[in-house]
Structures are given as C-alpha cells and as structure tokens.
Amino acid sequence: MRTASREAPTRLWTAPLPLTAAALCAGLVALIITGLLSGVDDPSELSDPGALTRWGLPVARFIHHLAMATAIAAVILAAVAVPPQAGPRQRKKLRSGSPAAEHPLFTRTMQIAGLAGVVWTVAAVAVLVLTFSSLSGLALSASDSFASGFFGYVQSIPTGQAWTAVVLIAAVFATLVTAVRAPAGLFFIAVLGLTAIVPMALVGHSASGDDHYAAVNSLGLHLLGVVIWVGGLVVLALLGPALGREAAQARERSAAGSGSSAGSGAQPAAETPAPGMTETLLRRYSTLAGLALLTVAASGIINASLRIERLEQLTATSYGLMLSAKLIATLALAVIGWMHRSWIIPRLGTGAGPAGLLFQLILVEVAIMAAVIGVSTILGRTAPPVPEDLPPDASPARTLTGYDLPPEPSGSLWLTLWRPDWLWVAIVVFLAAWYVLAMVRVRRRGDSWPLLRAASWLFGLLVLLWVTSGGPAVYGMVLFSGHMIQHMTLTMVAPIFMVMGSPVTLALRALPVRSDGTRGPREWILWLVHSRFSKVITHPIVAAVNFAGSLLIFYYTPIFGLVLEYHVGHELMIFHFLATGYIFALVLIGADPLPQRPAHPMRLIILLATMVFHAFLAVAMTSSEQLIQASWFGNMGYDWGFTALEDQRSGGELMWALGEIPAILMSFVAGVIWSRDDKRETKRLDREADRTGDAELNDYNDMFAEMAERDGPR
Numbered sequence: 241m242r243t244a245s246r247e248a249p250t251r252l253w254t255a256p257l258p259l260t261a262a263a264l265c266a267g268l269v270a271l272i273i274t275g276l277l278s279g280v281d282d283p284s285e286l287s288d289p290g291a292l293t294r295w296g297l298p299v300a301r302f303i304h305h306l307a308m309a310t311a312i313a314a315v316i317l318a319a320v321a322v323p324p325q326a327g328p329r330q331r332k333k334l335r336s337g338s339p340a341a342e343h344p345l346f347t348r349t350m351q352i353a354g355l356a357g358v359v360w361t362v363a364a365v366a367v368l369v370l371t372f373s374s375l376s377g378l379a380l381s382a383s384d385s386f387a388s389g390f391f392g393y394v395q396s397i398p399t400g401q402a403w404t405a406v407v408l409i410a411a412v413f414a415t416l417v418t419a420v421r422a423p424a425g426l427f428f429i430a431v432l433g434l435t436a437i438v439p440m441a442l443v444g445h446s447a448s449g450d451d452h453y454a455a456v457n458s459l460g461l462h463l464l465g466v467v468i469w470v471g472g473l474v475v476l477a478l479l480g481p482a483l484g485r486e487a488a489q490a491r492e493r494s495a496a497g498s499g500s501s502a503g504s505g506a507q508p509a510a511e512t513p514a515p516g517m518t519e520t521l522l523r524r525y526s527t528l529a530g531l532a533l534l535t536v537a538a539s540g541i542i543n544a545s546l547r548i549e550r551l552e553q554l555t556a557t558s559y560g561l562m563l564s565a566k567l568i569a570t571l572a573l574a575v576i577g578w579m580h581r582s583w584i585i586p587r588l589g590t591g592a593g594p595a596g597l598l599f600q601l602i603l604v605e606v607a608i609m610a611a612v613i614g615v616s617t618i619l620g621r622t623a624p625p626v627p628e629d630l631p632p633d634a635s636p637a638r639t640l641t642g643y644d645l646p647p648e649p650s651g652s653l654w655l656t657l658w659r660p661d662w663l664w665v666a667i668v669v670f671l672a673a674w675y676v677l678a679m680v681r682v683r684r685r686g687d688s689w690p691l692l693r694a695a696s697w698l699f700g701l702l703v704l705l706w707v708t709s710g711g712p713a714v715y716g717m718v719l720f721s722g723h724m725i726q727h728m729t730l731t732m733v734a735p736i737f738m739v740m741g742s743p744v745t746l747a748l749r750a751l752p753v754r755s756d757g758t759r760g761p762r763e764w765i766l767w768l769v770h771s772r773f774s775k776v777i778t779h780p781i782v783a784a785v786n787f788a789g790s791l792l793i794f795y796y797t798p799i800f801g802l803v804l805e806y807h808v809g810h811e812l813m814i815f816h817f818l819a820t821g822y823i824f825a826l827v828l829i830g831a832d833p834l835p836q837r838p839a840h841p842m843r844l845i846i847l848l849a850t851m852v853f854h855a856f857l858a859v860a861m862t863s864s865e866q867l868i869q870a871s872w873f874g875n876m877g878y879d880w881g882f883t884a885l886e887d888q889r890s891g892g893e894l895m896w897a898l899g900e901i902p903a904i905l906m907s908f909v910a911g912v913i914w915s916r917d918d919k920r921e922t923k924r925l926d927r928e929a930d931r932t933g934d935a936e937l938n939d940y941n942d943m944f945a946e947m948a949e950r951d952g953p954r
Contacts, residue, residue: 260477263603264306267610271302274618278558287377297370298617304363305466305613306474307356308410312433313471314353315417319426320764321524322346323757342421343757345517348482350417352475357414364410368394368403375399402439409436423759424767437463438808452642456807457663458542465535470609472525472532477602483518519585520756522598526581533574535666540566542662547624562619569612576605636877641717648880649719654711663811664708668701675743678750687749697741703734708814717804718876720868720884724891728898730814731787731821736902739825740909744769744832769833780827780838784846787824788853790816795861795868804872824850829909840914847907854899861892 275281280294288294318324326343372393373379378386393400413433420429441460544563554560584598637645647653675697682689707713707729715722744765751762759767768774776782794800794813803809826832828843838846867874867885874884882890 259603260474260480260606263477263607264474264610266607267302267306267612267614268299269614270611271298271614271617274562274615278562278618278622280618280621284377289373289377290379292380293370293373297367297374298621300363300366300370301617301620302614304360304367305617306470306610307360307363308433308436309467309471310474310478311353311356311360311413311417311471312430312467314349314356314475315426315430315433316468316528317472317475317521317525318346318349318353319423319430320759321521322349324421324423325757345479345482345521348479349475350421352478353417354414357410357417361407361410361414364403364407368400368407371399371403399443402443405439406436409433427764434464434467437467442808453807453810454660454662455543455546457661457811458539458546461535461539461662461666462543465532465539466613469529469532469536470613472529473602473605473609476522476525477599477606479521480599480602522580522585526577526585529577530581531670533570533577537570537574538666539662540570547626549626553625557625559619559622559624562615562622565615566612566619569608569615573605573608576601636875637718640872640875643714643717645718645876645878646714648878649711649715649722654715654725655706657711657714658709659714660709661713664814665705668705671743672698672701675741675746678746681750682746689746689749693741693746696737697743700734700737700739700741703729703737704818707734718873718878719891720873720888721891721894724894725898727817728895731790731817731824732899732902735818735821735825736829736906736909739822739830739832742831748833770835775835777823778827778834779836780842780846783820783824783827784850787820788850790820791854791857801869801872804869825906829906829913840910840917843910843914844907847903847910851900851903854903855896858892858896858899861895862889864888864892 275295275298280298281291283294322345323343324346326341369380369390372390375397376389376393378389380386394404395401409432413429413436416425416429416432420426437460440463441456548554548560548563554564580598580601584601635645637643643659646657675694679689679694707726712722712726712729716726717723747765748762751760751765754760754763777786794803799809803813827834827837828847861868865885867888870884873887876884
C-alpha cells in the first residue's frame, strides 16, 4: 500500500503530456463552433479567397498565438524561475573539471521554448500569407499575379509590414533560443519575443477604431498578459513528466539516505525534494499569473468599452456574445487560479499535497484558455457594433491626430482635461502599488524607511500620470507649447521626485534573496546595477550628453515628425525622455547604488553646463522664424488667437523656464548632499583621530619638520 501511494503521484504527473494536446484541441473546437455561428464559412460577395483561406487564417492565428505565448513564457520561466544547473548554486564545475550539468527542468523548458519557437515562426508565415489572401480576395496559388501582389503587400501595406516584422522576430527568436543558455541572454531573448506584441497590437482588430491610442495600448497590454498567463500555464502542463521524474528521484534519494542513516545511526543530509521544487516553481508562476490576470481583465474591459456603446449590445450582437463568453471564461479561470494559490500550492510543501488535482486543474485551465483564444481569433474577424471608419466630415485635427480638436487651452483645462494613456496608467499603478507594499514589508520587519521618500516617489508618479494622460498629453498633440510642457516635465520634473524616492535601495531591502541558482527580481536588479551597460549609461559625461543632446537631435531631425505621426514613436519618446531624465537626476542627486558617481564639484559643473545649453536652445527656438514640423502644427485648424509660430515661441520660453527652475532645485539638493557628505567625512576623521591619538596629524607634522631640518643650514 505504501509503494502504491508513492507511485500514484508519478502516474498523475506523467499523464499531462498527451492530455495537454487534447486540452489545446479544445480551442480548435471552440474556434470551429464560433466560426460557424458567426458566418466565417460564408463566401464573400465581392471577392472570395476560398474556403482554405476562410478557415485556414483563423486556425493559423490560433496556432500562432498559442505557440508564441508558449515560446516566450518558457524563456521567461527559464530566466527567472527554473534553476539552470543541477546541484548547489556555488558549484560552477564538477570535480572532473567539466561544466556543471544542466538541471533537467531547465533542459526541458528550453526544449519546449525551441519547439514552440519553430511552430511560432511557421505559423507567423502562414498568417502573413493567408492575411494577404483574405484582404486581396485572391485564392492561394503559385501564380505570378499572387506573388507580385504579395510582395507589394509586404513592402507597402501596414498589415503586411507588421506581420513581416512578426515573422522576422519569431525566426530570430527560434534561432537564438537553441544556442543561448546564459540568464542574461535569455532575458534579452524574452524581451525580443515580447517586441512582437507591438506590431500585432498596431494592426489588431481594435487598432483601427476610434480612440486609436487607447485601443492600441489596451490591446498591447492584453496580449502581454495573455502571453505570460496562457503560455506559462501550457509550459507547466508540458513540464508535468519532468516534474514526475524529479519526484521519483527525490523519493529514491530520500529512501537511500534514510536507509544509510538508519544503519549508521547518523542523521540524513538535508535535501530539497522535487515536490518542494514544484511548489517553488508554481508559486513563482502564480505571482506572474496574478499580475497577468489583472492586466488581461482590465485591458479587456477597456478595449471592450471602445467597441461597445450600450450594455444590451453584449447580448444582441455576435461581437457582444463572444465578449461575454470571454468574460465568463476569465472569471472561471480566476477562480481556478485562486484555488491554486490559496489551497493547493500550500499543501504541496507537506509532501502529500494534491498533486494529481493540481495538474488536473491545470489541464482544465489550458482547455479553457485555448477555447478563449479560439473565440478571440474569430472575434478579431467580426465587425464591432461601433463603426471603425473615420467620419467623412472629420476636422483637420481629427485627421492628423485621430481625435477631435480640444477646447481652447486655459489654466484649469491643463488639470481637468484627461485622455488616459493606458500603458502608462498601468505602469504608474504597478509602480505605486509595488512601492507601498515594499515599504510596508520593510517597516514590518523592523527596518526604517523615510516617509518623505515614499511621498516623493508617489508624487513623481502622479506627475508622470498627469503628463502622459492629462492636459499635456492632450494639447501636446496639437500645440508645440503643449508638447514642450509634456517633454520638459517628463525629463526635468517627474524624474527628480522619483529619484529621491530611492526605489532601487528599497527593492534591495524588500525583495527576497534566491539561493537555488535562479535569478529573481533582486538578482536581476543587482546584475543591471553592476553591468557594463549600466557603467556606460550612468557615466556622468554620457548621462549629461544624452540628457542635453537628445533635445537637439529630437527637435531638429525627422525624429520629431515620426513621433507625432506614429503611436510607437510617441510611446518610445515618453520612455526615452523619462529614462534620460531619471539617469541624469540619479547621477547627480540620487542615493541608489551606481557603478560610479562624480565628485560634488563636477556635479555642479554638469548642472551649470546643461542650464547654459537649455538656455541657448530655448533662445534659438524663441527667435526662430521657421516653424518646426509645419505640416503638423500648422494644419490643426484652430482659431485661438495666436498662430502656430507664436505658439512655438511660447514653447521656447516654456523650455527655458521648465529647464532652469528644476535645474536650480537640483543644484540646491546637490549642495545639501555635498554639505552632508562633508559633515559625515569630518565626523569620521574626528573619530579616527580620537581613536589613534591624532597619529595621522602627528605624522604629517613630523614630515614637515624633517623636511625643514633637511633643508636648513648645515
């Protein structure tokens, strides 16, 4: 009976390999049923590409989404959750001198990533070809007309360009994942895979509708959550056999150790059994899955609100019915995930946890998620109730920016007019919640953490939220002065308060230390702080040149026009100016650890130089007779009592003011830090003098006395 009870969990763990495929096939069943109900099989009246394209495209998209999620999630888990080497962390080589062997779970995870990467690449190619067939109405063929049309589609049509980018990303990902094993390399491969979300969001089913920025950002966040959530769960299901073998080996080692210790009377050596490893892996995934679930739910609601005008459309239209089905499935998955975290995972540590029930629920989750992806694939080919076409009487501002012209700017509207940028809303909410929780954890442990630092960090995030979703974001699209307010606040105001919050120091105090060879958030932060990349970008000269030179390059090159025209450019602009301002403030007044920090006099010289450069550039803008980006700011069609050139001059004045005032504040803070460091150094020297009896001073005086005696008359 005892032997049977020990072997039962192994059988339950090894079963998911064939069952995982059956669970994934549930998505194909849901896709076929939803497609039949929504009329996917109905031929097009204008130009029908044929049944192969009508059904092949949604099937290819379904396989693509699952393979992409599985491949990226496998690399993420390999980089942050699975130990790369067998044995203790300190052992770099075996006694024979050969490199330490890979951990079986790590090997299996990378095999899953490699196979899923190949499937992702092939599916992306299929989606690219079938999308052209669907849009052009041409059936799949090897004719010259199809080939020439396809190459034109890839070169000049945004949808073709986007899916070509996905194909290239998938191909590079699949190539690198077979060769790279270092954690840092896996980190960059995961980032590379996640960049495929950007072109998919730009041409997604919601990206062409009203409120383009909100649609693209919410869809991008939705895809990010799906990749981490769905892909991670599929990887866990496929790791079932490996976890079963680890459990069997752990029991054998435990039994052998118990037998030898019983015969010798010695205590058995402590070992980490596989169920403990399984528990650890599931806990780490559970944290990622919880964040992904919140992201998927919130972004899905936001995206649906852009496509649904009234609640009755959720039940009166096919689009609304599919949204309702996704909502119900998401709630069911949330309940199962809560059962995992609160009931099943804690019992795994006892050695007699419900492992069989755990993997059964994982398979149920995989089946439900696959069905949701199948429904979502058909949803992307269904017209929403809200029309997506630009109205024929659209104003010039609506044509250029995608939004109607806002009211004439006034003092109150800069604070009360909001247009949420959901990407940065999510970032601000996450950073604020993390900081508060980390501070509470540190203070509960008995360590102190200044409340002024927390207030500074939260105020900086509030400024960041305002500048990305408030008045500066709205008027920054139609006025040069509004854009300048957004730019200078991003690079000069918000970073100062965020840096004074010392988030890296708080993270190093609050985050747990990993001892199993994996890299958690704390280990990745330390790696980044001590990396060569950090040494380069935080060098005082590099930080100052990047901070000041970015202004000149941005406004007097075509980059400014690309940022105004393309959504990705706009988001990259926000990130770049926030990052350059943060690094500049961190080097000059920050308390977080850095590879090197300039001396106090050098800090004031750097600040003075940047102030002079800001003043020079602001004067040039104020006195210029040439309108920057005239095709954009000169064609907004507003009549607010000033011309676009006068508004540009106002922007130059704002650049001067918003650049000099924060710089003066930073100079004051740098002076205070200098004074405190001098006092601290003076106290240290006084304590050393008291401890040594002024030995250093006496040696110094003796040296001069010896020199005077040597140089005196003989």
